């Protein structure tokens with residue numbers, strides 16, 4: 001089973017992906033997490049990555065596509081995986097679909113977490129307090145939301161058109177348990 005958790009920053013993709021990963025016993029692939037782990041390398045690449053991530057902008061498609069293919073090739077992904085934070089651009093989406101096609105796989109389900117903009121700001125601010133993430137400062141939240149609208153949101157149209165019954169919008173304004181239960185109903189269908 002290959003699941004994509006889609007939605008704006010603060011929609012709860014990470015939380016829900018982690019719950020699904022435990023329930024379905026398949027790995028949770030968070031590209032944000034993989035990138036944040038790379039930052040501890042302190043080499044030239046990681047310094048550049050940190051700059052981009054701290055500004056709220058997107059890291060290049062080439063880097064992301066490489067990270068994801070290398071991860072998917074590992075044997076723990078043989079029974080599927082939950083993607084959180086990828087694909088985030090049309091280039092990444094096309095790349096992923098082609099890559100999966102080549103190895104005779106396809107996306108099982110796309111969950112699009114919908115959330116109101118004022119809740120996005122609230123959630124990211126509270127995450128700032130809890131996790132102390134450098135990219136969660138208030139002045140970069142706007143950039144992250146703008147990037148989402150410009151680069152990522154257009155993918156939902158593609159998914160809606162091409163995945164139809166395998167594409168579902170879930171209300172991300174609800175509490176964690178309710179969102180999880182809504183998603184599980186779709187997964188178990």
Ligand code: AMP
Pocket residue numbers: 009031032033035052053054056057058059060061064084085086087088089092135144
């Ligand atoms: P996230 O934890 O998913 O919000 O990701 C944190 C940051 O990592 C983002 O703001 C981007 O700078 C970068 N990032 C994560 N995933 C991607 C992706 N698929 N494409 C480009 N940049 C990404």
